[in-house]
Amino acid sequence: MTQQNLLLIDGFNLLSRGYFATAYNKSEDQLTKTSDGLYTNALRVFFQKLFNLIDGHGVSHLAIAWDVKREETSRRVKYDFYKASRNELPAPLIQQYETLTKILDQMGINQLVVPPHEADDVIGSLSTKWTSETEDNCLIYSNDKDLLQLLNKQTSQIIAQKRQETVYTIDHFREEYGIDSSQWVDVKALLGDASDNIPGCPGVGVKSALPLIQQYVNVEQLFEQLDGLDPKFNRYKKKLTEGKESVFISKELATIERGIPVFDTFDLNDLKLAIEHEHVADAMKALELRMKYQGVQVG
Structure with missing residues (x-):
């Protein structure tokens, strides 16, 4: 049987890192936009990384996990101090999040929001289900080290460090920290x-x-x-x-939740990757972005 690989992306981790990396020392007026005025600085980073991950890791199944609003998470409801010190998000980042979720829908890419749970819990539940029901690999894309608790022989985390990315395995973790x-x-x-x-x-x-x-x-x-x-x-x-x-x-x-009840009856085949080149090309054209997907120039 062909090896299958599930890629789980911490959506806001990738989008916000792309935003702040390209917005550093710039005013909002200096950020890249389409001719219609839509901001695209973070979208460029997000889509280029998404396409590179799909192409580079033989991804067969894909889901992008998003957080619910901070005030609505189960942790925040119980403990009001949780994440209370975080600043408000810049308007151009919020706009790009809204643009992105619409375009991913149009491209047929699975996005998951499960109130009142955070993206980490969605990733934890899906990775656990995948490794218990298949013998295939799961890759988590995020720089959030909280997710290291999910590593096992099938699950690794792709971490970006110093302009390169590491597929960080359970063996790497045990060697570095001396614990499980x-x-x-x-x-x-x-x-x-x-x-x-x-x-x-x-x-x-x-x-x-x-x-x-x-x-x-x-x-x-x-x-x-x-x-x-x-x-x-x-x-x-x-x-x-x-x-x-x-x-x-x-x-x-x-502690990341690994058994959100909604996933008890979830069919993992629903995460099978099926992106049409035509839809990708249309989306990149609308955003006035040019990049490669599966070796083909799109946009």
């Missing part, structure tokens, strides 16, 4: 995440969080053994005791 991917959420529970306003354990930083989980496996076992904590970690004992509640809330917030 399922333990990554425990490291995050101790470290927290400033960008998401996840508190972690105050006073426990990068140098101690990973060694603690390497030794104690997870935060549950760490707190069970806190009275007999290894003397080399004694300086963190008081901080851990005081931060216990914060750690468990942080673990809850950092």
